[in-house]
Amino acid sequence: MSAAGYSLLAVTAVVVATLAVGAYGWRFSRTTSDFFVASRTVRPGLNASAIGGEYLSAASFLGVAGLVLAFGTEMLWYPVGWTAGYLVLLVLVAAPLRRSGAYTLPDFAESRLESRGVRRLSALLVVAIGWLYLMPQFQGAGLALAATTGTGAWLGGVLVATVVLVNVLFGGMRSITFVQAFQYWLKLTALLFPLLFMVTIWLGDGAVSPASTGTTPGDSWESPLAGAGDHRLYTTYSIIVATFLGTMGLPHVVVRFYTNPDGAAARRTTLFVLALLGLFYLLPPVYGGLGRLYAPDLIASGDTESVVLELPARMLAGTLGDLLSALTTAGAFAAFLSTSSGLTVAVAGVISQDVLGRRLGGVRAFQAGAVVAVLVPLGLALLAEGVGVAQAVGLAFAFAASTFCPLLVLGIWWRRLTDAGAIAGMLVGGGCAGGAVLATLLGAAPAGWPGALLAQPAAWTVPLAFLTMVGISLATPRRVPRHAARTMVRLHTPEAVQLDRGVLPR
Amino acid sequence: MPDTPPRRVRVTSPRTGAARVQQVPAAREIDAQTALGEVYMSSLLRSQLRLALLALATLVVVVGGIPLLFWLAPELSAVQVLAVPLPWLLLAFAVYPFLFAIGWLYVRAAERNERAFTDVLDRS
Numbered sequence: 108m109s110a111a112g113y114s115l116l117a118v119t120a121v122v123v124a125t126l127a128v129g130a131y132g133w134r135f136s137r138t139t140s141d142f143f144v145a146s147r148t149v150r151p152g153l154n155a156s157a158i159g160g161e162y163l164s165a166a167s168f169l170g171v172a173g174l175v176l177a178f179g180t181e182m183l184w185y186p187v188g189w190t191a192g193y194l195v196l197l198v199l200v201a202a203p204l205r206r207s208g209a210y211t212l213p214d215f216a217e218s219r220l221e222s223r224g225v226r227r228l229s230a231l232l233v234v235a236i237g238w239l240y241l242m243p244q245f246q247g248a249g250l251a252l253a254a255t256t257g258t259g260a261w262l263g264g265v266l267v268a269t270v271v272l273v274n275v276l277f278g279g280m281r282s283i284t285f286v287q288a289f290q291y292w293l294k295l296t297a298l299l300f301p302l303l304f305m306v307t308i309w310l311g312d313g314a315v316s317p318a319s320t321g322t323t324p325g326d327s328w329e330s331p332l333a334g335a336g337d338h339r340l341y342t343t344y345s346i347i348v349a350t351f352l353g354t355m356g357l358p359h360v361v362v363r364f365y366t367n368p369d370g371a372a373a374r375r376t377t378l379f380v381l382a383l384l385g386l387f388y389l390l391p392p393v394y395g396g397l398g399r400l401y402a403p404d405l406i407a408s409g410d411t412e413s414v415v416l417e418l419p420a421r422m423l424a425g426t427l428g429d430l431l432s433a434l435t436t437a438g439a440f441a442a443f444l445s446t447s448s449g450l451t452v453a454v455a456g457v458i459s460q461d462v463l464g465r466r467l468g469g470v471r472a473f474q475a476g477a478v479v480a481v482l483v484p485l486g487l488a489l490l491a492e493g494v495g496v497a498q499a500v501g502l503a504f505a506f507a508a509s510t511f512c513p514l515l516v517l518g519i520w521w522r523r524l525t526d527a528g529a530i531a532g533m534l535v536g537g538g539c540a541g542g543a544v545l546a547t548l549l550g551a552a553p554a555g556w557p558g559a560l561l562a563q564p565a566a567w568t569v570p571l572a573f574l575t576m577v578g579i580s581l582a583t584p585r586r587v588p589r590h591a592a593r594t595m596v597r598l599h600t601p602e603a604v605q606l607d608r609g610v611l612p613r
Numbered sequence: 614m615p616d617t618p619p620r621r622v623r624v625t626s627p628r629t630g631a632a633r634v635q636q637v638p639a640a641r642e643i644d645a646q647t648a649l650g651e652v653y654m655s656s657l658l659r660s661q662l663r664l665a666l667l668a669l670a671t672l673v674v675v676v677g678g679i680p681l682l683f684w685l686a687p688e689l690s691a692v693q694v695l696a697v698p699l700p701w702l703l704l705a706f707a708v709y710p711f712l713f714a715i716g717w718l719y720v721r722a723a724e725r726n727e728r729a730f731t732d733v734l735d736r737s
Contacts (some may be wrong), residue, residue, distance in 0.1 A: 183704035187676070194672060194712050198665040198719050330690045331683050331700035343680040351672075369728070374720050381716045385709030392705045520662055578622075592646055592654075600643075600656055601727040604734050607644040 110420060111431035114255040116165055121293070121440045129274035129286045150494070151372055155379030157284045158363050160291030160441075161449035161536060162380075163387055164240075165247035166500040168442040171388070173411035175395025180331050182395075186341060186388040188350025193384060196355040197377040202370035203519045203598040204361065205242075211456045212511060215475055219518045219598075221588040222526035229460040230269075234480075234511050235261045236503055237454035240357070241447060241484035243499040245414075248443040254413045255436045261489055267440070268485045271447045275455065275477045283448045284366065290445040291383065293405060295392040297389040297438025301419040301431035305397055305573030308422050341566065346501075349565030353504030356511030358418055359449035360493075362456060369602045379572050394418055397426035415439065447481075454480035464583040509568040513576050521577075528580030536572025540564050639734045657714060657730045668719045675711065679703060 163478045167186065208331035209215040212233050217226035240578040245264035252263030256493065274286060283463040307316075332339040354360060398405060401422050405411050421576035459476035510533045517532075542566035553561075560567065580587075590595070590609055597608035642650035683700060685688055692699040 180698065180700045180704060183701070187704055187708050190712055191672060194716050195669065197716050200670045202723070328689070331704055332680055340680060340684050344677075347677060348679070371724060374723060376717045382714050385713055388709065389706065394699075398703075453705060466680060497698050520658075523698070593649075595658065596643060596654060598652075599661065601731055603638060604731055607638055 110429040110432065111256045111401070113429050114401035114436045117433040117437035118252065118256070118440050121422050121437045121444070124275065124289070124293075125270055125286055125441075125444055129277070129283070131285055150331065151367070151376040152310065153284065153288050153377055154363070154366060154376045155383055156291045158287075158308040158360070158376065158380045158548065159290070160287035160294065160445045160461065161359060162384070163243055163291065163294055163442055164448070165439065165442050167253065167388070167391065167414050168439050169247065169412050170300075170390040170500070172394035172398065172415045173413070175392050176398040176414050177406055177411040180341065181549075182449050183331070183392055185350060186348050186391065188304075188347055189190070189354065189578055190356025190384045190388055190510050191351050193377060193381050194359070195351050197374060197381070199374045200355050200515050200519060201364060201377045203371035204364045204515070204597050205367050206370045206595070206602070207594075207602075210362075210365055211460065212358060212591070213452070213462060215361075215458060215518070216514060216529070219588070219594055220524065220529055221590065222524040222529075224528050225529050227461070228530055229511075229514070230457050232533065232537060233457045235479065236356070236507050236511075237358050237450050237457075237502045238484045238487065239499060239506065240359075241450050241454075241481075242488045244443050244447045244450075245485050245488035248440065250412070251416060251436065251443075255416055255432070256408075263443075264336065264485055265446055267443045268481050270444055271451050272477060272481050274448060275451050275481075276474050281450055286448060287445045290441040291387075293440045293441045294445075295387055295390075296414070296558045297434050297441070298387075298394070301394060301435060304427070305419065305422050306430065309397060309400070320516050334378060338408060338556060340558055342563050345563035345566035349505040349508050349563070351508075352459070352512040352569055353506075353508035353517055353565070356466045356507030357503070358453040359446070361511075361515075362453040363449070371601070391415065397422070451477055474605055480595035504542045505544060505563070505565040505568070508565050509540040510567065514574045515574055517573070517580075521580075522595055523580055523584070523587055524576065525580045525583045525586035527583045528578070529577045531579040532576030533571045535575045538569050539571060540568040543568070625713075643734075653733065657726070660726045660729075664719065664726065668715050671715055672712075676708060732736050 109260060135273070167189065171182065171186050174185065179446055191493055193531060204215065207218060209218055213226045213229040216229040217223065248262040248263035248267040250263070252258055253260045256304055257490065274283060277380050330563055332343050364373050364376075394415050398411075398418055405414055405417070415435050416432060420428040420436060421426065423431060455476035457476075458479055459472035463472040463475055513532050513536065519527070533589040543561040545563045547558075596606055600606055600608075639653055643653055644650070651660070679700075690698065690700055694702050
């Protein structure tokens with residue numbers, strides 16, 4: 108059998124396994140609560156695997172190794188930031204967010220600030236960030252399938268979209284939880300197993316350091332500072348701000364916290380996730396480093412994102428190499444499927460509650476929302492080509508850090524936040540971050556410092572959003588929500604204490 | 614009829630319940646949003662916020678200090694530990710156990726704060 112045949116077989120196996128594991132969850136999905144939050148009964152171990160499975164997207168599975176191969180050590184800030192983002196989430200947001208009792212981010216915004224306006228703006232932002240993140244997943248699926256099996260670039264995206272839709276339509280969150288937990292371990296195995304063989308070969312070849320093969324003199328492959336020229340320090344810190352603070356604002360990350368039984372469980376789950384992410388992110392950089400030794404031509408051809416898919420076949424001759432490459436292809440598909448499923452559930456939840464909720468009820472609205480949530484970004488992915496996976500995902504992080512991060516942090520810890528302040532802060536932060544990255548993508552950015560500020564905007568848009576939120580809130584003290592004190596009791600007190608926690612959202 | 618008056622007897626009471634003032638549980642103070650309830654709530658909030666900021670400060674100083682360190686001393690990039698460049702060693706391996714350790718200590722301390730709060734409310 109040919110290499111393409113093995114890859115096709117592996118992808119088929121992942122798709123079938125995903126549907127089978129999902130079908131196991133379908134049997135339990137009956138109520139609206141099952142569909143949205145798996146009835147809030149998921150234990151920390153299973154939930155953490157599911158969060159890990161959902162979070163590790165194509166950008167983590169393929170993108171990190173490719174970036175490390177092309178640019179070197181500085182790109183390690185992305186996996187570090189994506190993990191540290193969970194630590195920031197743990198200490199600032201995890202338990203209070205679970206205790207808020209809300210289904211989605213707009214629910215949280217409305218119940219904390221007692222305003223429909225904040226709710227509508229949050230819903231808009233959730234859908235925008237979700238689509239921004241879904242589009243590169245579908246594109247990545249197309250590229251990966253085309254690279255390994257030679258099919259058309261559209262097929263991978265359509266395949267992923269279809270499988271996700273089937274699982275979400277029939278099983279909702281309950282079903283997705285099983286699927287994603289399974290996919291975390293699949294992804295870990297798919298990277299770890301080939302790596303064992305490859306590292307053995309590398310050790311046999313004398314364990315040459317990847318940094319020693321500098322192609323050009325003055326090559327800064329081992330430097331941990333990003334970019335070039337005067338603004339290296341700025342660019343590095345801007346990536347750090349976007350990833351550390353952006354994680355908490357991603358809709359598919361936040362929606363997961365509502366599936367924990369209580370606040371303390373939410374914290375333990377997050378700690379578990381930190382361990383699982385740390386374990387996983389040890390692996391992709393090694394592919395990048397080995398790729399520099401064994402597949403340097405990928406740098407020249409600009410095809411660095413396929414290093415994870417191709418390296419096993421290049422380092423190991425014959426059927427074994429082909430089989431291991433098929434395994435990493437399977438892992439990549441697990442990455443596309445799990446992240447897309449999580450995003451679809453999050454976006455569908457918001458669409459069904461805020462757009463369709465009044466006409467359709469419960470599960471029906473959720474299913475209609477899921478169809479819209481998948482078809483729009485699939486269309487965008489098929490139309491717009493050439494926006495890189497890592498670039499679009501980076502934009503989503505900067506955007507989330509400039510909008511939902513201030514809303515969540517100030518909403519949870521500062522009782523004088525007002526609805527006017529929240530709206531102003533999200534508009535200013537989102538407007539600046541969105542505008543800056545659009546300018547970069549369209550090629551309208553100038554060179555030098557202004558260009559650096561626009562390419563990585565988080566370091567200035569996030570503080571700006573915080574300052575606007577605080578400033579406008581202080582200027583509108585009469586708009587402090589009437590039940591702010593009661594809401595703070597709900598967010599921060601342990602569930603064991605009998606207290607009046609006000610009215611839970613829905 | 615004997616005229617002797619009955620002996621005086623001292624009547625005592627353990628005075629356990631009698632002297633006790635009607636006590637309002639702390640939980641009711643919080644529910645009624647009295648000044649005392651506010652004190653309970655703000656002490657919980659402040660202890661949790663202080664803990665969170667301590668964890669974040671550790672993260673910012675240690676992990677956030679890495680770019681500054683290598684910017685100020687670029688020659689450190691060339692240092693190799695067991696054939697692995699130092700920046701690579703820090704960012705690809707060492708940072709993850711460190712992040713987990715901060716998280717683990719944080720979860721323990723946060724649960725301790727909540728237990729203290731629950732105990733105060735139960736004792737009153």
